[in-house]
Amino acid sequence: MLPRFFAPEAGRSAAESIVSLPEDEAAHAARVMRLAVGDSVRVFNGRGDEWRAEITDLTKHRVLVRLREAVTPAVEARIPIVLAVAVLKGDKMDDIVRDAVMLGAAGIQPLVTERTEIGLAAITRGNRVERWRRIAVSSCKQCGRAVVPRVSETQPFESWIAQPPQGLRLMLVEPGVAAPTQHVHEVAAPASAEIVVGPEGGWAEREVRVAGQAGAHLVTLGAVTLRADAVPLVALTALRTVWRDL
Amino acid sequence: MLPRFFAPEAGRSAAESIVSLPEDEAAHAARVMRLAVGDSVRVFNGRGDEWRAEITDLTKHRVLVRLREAVTPAVEARIPIVLAVAVLKGDKMDDIVRDAVMLGAAGIQPLVTERTEIGLAAITRGNRVERWRRIAVSSCKQCGRAVVPRVSETQPFESWIAQPPQGLRLMLVEPGVAAPTQHVHEVAAPASAEIVVGPEGGWAEREVRVAGQAGAHLVTLGAVTLRADAVPLVALTALRTVWRDL
Numbered sequence A, B: 001m002l003p004r005f006f007a008p009e010a011g012r013s014a015a016e017s018i019v020s021l022p023e024d025e026a027a028h029a030a031r032v033m034r035l036a037v038g039d040s041v042r043v044f045n046g047r048g049d050e051w052r053a054e055i056t057d058l059t060k061h062r063v064l065v066r067l068r069e070a071v072t073p074a075v076e077a078r079i080p081i082v083l084a085v086a087v088l089k090g091d092k093m094d095d096i097v098r099d100a101v102m103l104g105a106a107g108i109q110p111l112v113t114e115r116t117e118i119g120l121a122a123i124t125r126g127n128r129v130e131r132w133r134r135i136a137v138s139s140c141k142q143c144g145r146a147v148v149p150r151v152s153e154t155q156p157f158e159s160w161i162a163q164p165p166q167g168l169r170l171m172l173v174e175p176g177v178a179a180p181t182q183h184v185h186e187v188a189a190p191a192s193a194e195i196v197v198g199p200e201g202g203w204a205e206r207e208v209r210v211a212g213q214a215g216a217h218l219v220t221l222g223a224v225t226l227r228a229d230a231v232p233l234v235a236l237t238a239l240r241t242v243w244r245d246l
Helices: A023-032 A092-102 A120-125 A128-143 A157-161 A205-213 A228-242 B023-032 B092-102 B120-125 B128-143 B157-161 B205-213 B228-242
Strands: A004-006 A018-020 A040-044 A050-058 A063-071 A081-086 A107-112 A168-172 A193-197 A217-220 B004-006 B018-020 B040-044 B050-058 B063-071 B081-086 B107-112 B168-172 B193-197 B217-220
Touching: A004 A023, A004 A128, A023 A050, A023 A063, A040 A063, A081 A092, A081 A228, A092 A107, A092 A128, A092 A228, A107 A120, A107 A128, A107 A157, A120 A128, A157 A205, A168 A205, A168 A228, A193 A228, A205 A217, A228 B228, B004 B023, B004 B128, B023 B050, B023 B063, B040 B063, B081 B092, B081 B228, B092 B107, B092 B128, B092 B228, B107 B120, B107 B128, B107 B157, B120 B128, B157 B205, B168 B205, B168 B228, B193 B228, B205 B217
Parallel strands: A004 A040, A081 A107, A081 A193, A168 A193, A168 A217, B004 B040, B081 B107, B081 B193, B168 B193, B168 B217
Antiparallel strands: A018 A063, A040 A050, A050 A063, B018 B063, B040 B050, B050 B063
């Protein structure tokens, strides 16, 4: 397998054109992988296109590649699923972003909920979204996806839920919640979906009510109780399996 | 919800008997939770039985409880699944044990494979199995299970695979492996199963061949490429979902 690089500059019908890799990709190619002019690589533009390419110019900070033939990119999930997830403590979001990208998430929406233990200001100050975007790219490089899922700016839960959904909206809740719920098994395959996952402390009652009013369906993973950081992976897997889209 | 403690001494028909909690459970009750004589708790024996109980004696190192009425324990998976998993680097196994228990694994078999980066001697020296057993108990306390899955002694892959399987044996492999594979969707529900997951570097060709000869079925998670530490959780979820046992 050729080494793969992210080349967002590459257009759709770009064969034989020369594109420049972003600076961190160039550094990776030149300094970590020690590639040289003439080496073959693969590049993907993050929008679903991938090519075999050759390095035509390489310094420590700049790498140019000539796109040769287009190659068939990895198959994307048939049903796009956006993962909307309350930001967890510490570095746990890093793994959530990494694994969600590998499991085919179409996008990631970080949320601040009532019981989220980190505030919007701290997330902004820490450039967390930029970090998660870099992780999404690196995860695509590892798992072979040619589509880099969009990591959106963090939003407060209540302003996000008030916006029109990008498909069937499913809120993951604990089995005991005081409202009608569906088991993931019972959710018929939609054209597209959003799954909404809460923080370590769970959803506030008010949030569940607001979500229901905004048209979200409350779903459970059966009687299983999980740690918050395992829920996104388990929910994505269970839904893609139920929808026979894995 | 009453605080729950692990009381392996409690027999099946033990109502009104007095049992002693293990020392670390006693310390947790006395020093962390600051419970007192007369307080109500729940205790489970790790073999599927659970009671409401009352503390009758309590010091820093010893806690006795009188078992009152038996309570209905959390429902176990209908199809027992043992997770046999190559020991991963660092502390990653801790999370795998914790999450596999929460997802209902019936047992955990740590393995050393050709590409496992830690040897049997280091695992023994580090008392890793003892640590994973404590994690299994603490995970049961969190998730409500009254059955503590057995964490077996670490074994070399080839001696383990030569033993008779405890049910349908499924080896998780990468999509590109040079042997016939099934998609998890295609695996009919067995009476019980073992799922075998490799290390960061994957399976050696020889291991796949030996497993096939030992009757293991090679299965894939579709075209998805995951990090090794996400595979156990995703495989358990996908199979329990396919078998409608979540």
